[in-house]
Amino acid sequence: MPTKPAGTLYRGREGMWSWVGHRITGVVIFFFLLVHVLDTSLVRVSPEAYTAVIGTYKNPLMALGETGLVAAIVFHAFNGLRIIAVDFWKKGAKYQRQMLWTVLGLWVVVMVGFSIRHLSLALGGH
Amino acid sequence: MTATIQPPRSGNPSSGKPSSGRIAPKYRRSGGSKGNFEMLAWLFMRLSGVVLVVLIFGHLTVNLLVGEGIHAIDFGFVAGKWADPFWQFWDLAMLWLAMLHGTNGVRTIINDYAEKDATRLWLKIVLYAATTVIIVLGTLVIFTFNPCPVANGVQLPGGFCPAP
Structure with missing residues (x-):
């Protein structure tokens, strides 16, 4: 009966799932970036065009979308710094698992802070 | 009786260097037509x-x-930021670095998942075309932007106009 291969840095568990998360958040951010440059380019068309399109973003659904996007960015940023530590720090590979839990802990702290501030501004009316 | 221990196939212990003569050309890590592009992309x-x-x-x-x-984001907000060269270069650096970082990431994903040569080629053509359009457009917008637009001699509303 075949036995399961031993875990490695990049197969199974924290190493693989952080890689999956990094890939998915990276693609999401990239496609947002394409749209974001296009909508910002409307400032070159006319003030009304830009302000009108940005105005359609100012609703509760988009506020949640923005929070999700920032969640993707913050995870990608912190996990990217972890990848750099794995590659360049002598003990990086040894502590990659602890660093992932640190990444997730910092991510929760930052996202709680960001969500409270952004959602209270965006949903709180003006 | 003496036992002869064969040297490892992948290296030459007497020189301390890989004996590239024993490695088929297609597996060599140097001298390829791509040079060290992949290492530079990684860095x-x-x-x-x-x-x-x-x-x-x-x-x-x-x-x-x-x-x-x-709530503060409208035309005047963007105009106010880009009236300052500091934010122009901040946004320019962000545009170029993020687009090249993202493009290289998506290029890696295409290489990983698209198995046919023709599929990889076409996906990369689309990717590089989109990247070029976005970088050129964004750069032009940052540097040809007028924070105080005028149409037919009349200042358009919402602009960031210095007091006359």
């Missing part, structure tokens, strides 16, 4: 990544968290 992802963390966290803080946050 670029790490260097641009560190800079992007600073640029994007600053961008999000200034645009979403300070003052009245997202």
